[in-house]
Amino acid sequence: MTINQQDLATLQSIANTIDNDSIEKKSVEENVSQTVNNSTRTDLIEKELPEEDSIDITHLRTPIKVDLSPVYNFLGARTTQSWVDAAIANLPMIIQDHANCEKKAAGTAMNLIFRYEFSYDLQRKLAQLIREEMLHYEQVLGIMNERGQEWKYLSAGRYAKGMLKHKRTYEPAAMVDVLIIGAFIEARSCERFAALAEVIDDERLAKYYRYLLKSESRHFEDYLALAQSLSDENIDERVAFFKEVEAELISSPDAELRFHSGTPA
Numbered sequence: 001m002t003i004n005q006q007d008l009a010t011l012q013s014i015a016n017t018i019d020n021d022s023i024e025k026k027s028v029e030e031n032v033s034q035t036v037n038n039s040t041r042t043d044l045i046e047k048e049l050p051e052e053d054s055i056d057i058t059h060l061r062t063p064i065k066v067d068l069s070p071v072y073n074f075l076g077a078r079t080t081q082s083w084v085d086a087a088i089a090n091l092p093m094i095i096q097d098h099a100n101c102e103k104k105a106a107g108t109a110m111n112l113i114f115r116y117e118f119s120y121d122l123q124r125k126l127a128q129l130i131r132e133e134m135l136h137y138e139q140v141l142g143i144m145n146e147r148g149q150e151w152k153y154l155s156a157g158r159y160a161k162g163m164l165k166h167k168r169t170y171e172p173a174a175m176v177d178v179l180i181i182g183a184f185i186e187a188r189s190c191e192r193f194a195a196l197a198e199v200i201d202d203e204r205l206a207k208y209y210r211y212l213l214k215s216e217s218r219h220f221e222d223y224l225a226l227a228q229s230l231s232d233e234n235i236d237e238r239v240a241f242f243k244e245v246e247a248e249l250i251s252s253p254d255a256e257l258r259f260h261s262g263t264p265a
């Protein structure tokens, strides 16, 4: 049998169609499986998302009760009455410093996300944390705005620096220390919001502080779990060390009043 030029062209075109079909089928299959994977992943992410994400604090649902015993057990000292009294007497300053803290929390997490790109867990947890801290930042800005409070520059207190100066300088120890320090900052924030919420005269603000307890206590646990998961050694000793340093910063006299300051001098 001989094949003429025209038959050859027809056969070639059929072969191309079959090839294209299988390429198309493969790419459809890939797309479908990717969509399925993505939708499973999206479900997962959505399930982990906090229920509340309104910038206007009027629409927030405050949890009925958040168990703070893990936070209290983790911290080496409780906030003194004299700090609470000073904070209530200087509420606009505390609100301003709270705004700074939310922004810094997001900034620190963003630094970590760029510095330690190897861990999926770290990236996911930090991405969620940044999203939540920026939401808190927007919420506090809204509170300042409705109170007619103008933005005011506030220098950083001694608290974070007082812990960071003990950070080890080699990896992965440096990363583990930053994560442990992050856990203390989050736990202390949580403890202070709870202390303020109990005595504050402004029910709207008290309600907002109670709303924050849930996410801040989760942030503390996330940081701690990450620190342990990324360390080859048990981190208990390091946690115990920072527990003492942090408790000292909170309990000892402090000339500057800030959200994380010590006992007013």
Ligand SMILES: [Fe+2]
Residues within 6 Å of the ligand: 102, 105, 132, 133, 136, 216
């Ligand atoms: Fe926050």
Ligand SMILES: [Fe+2]
Residues within 6 Å of the ligand: 105, 133, 186, 215, 216, 219
């Ligand atoms: Fe937080």
